[in-house]
Amino acid sequence: MSSQVIKNTESLLEPILEERDLELVDVDYVKEGQNWFLRVYIDKEGGIDIAECGEVSEQLSEKLDEADPIKGAYFLEVSSPGVERPLKTEADFQKSVNKNIFVKLYEPIDGAKEYEGILTDFTDNIASIEYKIKTRKKVVEIPFSKIAKARIAVTL
The missing domain is CATH 2.30.30.180 (Ribosome maturation factor RimP, C-terminal domain)
Incomplete structure (x- = not known):
C-alpha cells in the first residue's frame, strides 16, 4: 500500500516541481504511533527555503484532496532534505x-x-x-x- 501511495504522490508532485524547477529528493509514507505521515523532501541548486516548501505543500495538498489516493487521515510534511541529504539514485x-x-x-x-x-x-x-x-x-x-x-x- 505505501509504495502505491508514494507512486501516486510522485506523479501528482511532478508538474508542481517541474513548474518551479525543483527536484524531488524523496517521498516517505510512514506510520509513527497512531499517525500516518506523508513526507516529501525537495531541493534545488543552492538550497530551498521554507516559503517554497510551504507553497509546494499547499499545491500538493490541493491535488491530494482532488485525487484522494490515501484512505484515512495523515499529516503532509514538505521540507528540505537537510545537509545530510540522502543519496538514492x-x-x-x-x-x-x-x-x-x-x-x-x-x-x-x-x-x-x-x-x-x-x-x-x-x-x-x-x-x-x-x-x-x-x-x-x-x-x-x-x-x-x-x-x-x-x-x-x-x-x-
Missing part, C-alpha cells in the same frame, strides 16, 4: 563526487558494512570512496547495487 552519486558521504551496505566489502569518506568517483555504477584508517588513506570500490543507504556526511 545514480544521478545523486554523480552530483556528489568530491563530497564526504556515508554508506551502509547490504553485505560487507573488505570486512565492513559501513564506510564514510570522500566519494572520489562514480563510474559504471561503482562508487569509489577514499576513507582513512588511522593515518592511512584507503579506497574501496562499492557497486551501487550493494548500497542499502547513503547520505551526505557532515564533518565537524
Whole structure:
C-alpha cells in the first residue's frame, strides 16, 4: 500500500516541481504511533527555503484532496532534505563526487558494512570512496547495487 501511495504522490508532485524547477529528493509514507505521515523532501541548486516548501505543500495538498489516493487521515510534511541529504539514485552519486558521504551496505566489502569518506568517483555504477584508517588513506570500490543507504556526511 505505501509504495502505491508514494507512486501516486510522485506523479501528482511532478508538474508542481517541474513548474518551479525543483527536484524531488524523496517521498516517505510512514506510520509513527497512531499517525500516518506523508513526507516529501525537495531541493534545488543552492538550497530551498521554507516559503517554497510551504507553497509546494499547499499545491500538493490541493491535488491530494482532488485525487484522494490515501484512505484515512495523515499529516503532509514538505521540507528540505537537510545537509545530510540522502543519496538514492545514480544521478545523486554523480552530483556528489568530491563530497564526504556515508554508506551502509547490504553485505560487507573488505570486512565492513559501513564506510564514510570522500566519494572520489562514480563510474559504471561503482562508487569509489577514499576513507582513512588511522593515518592511512584507503579506497574501496562499492557497486551501487550493494548500497542499502547513503547520505551526505557532515564533518565537524
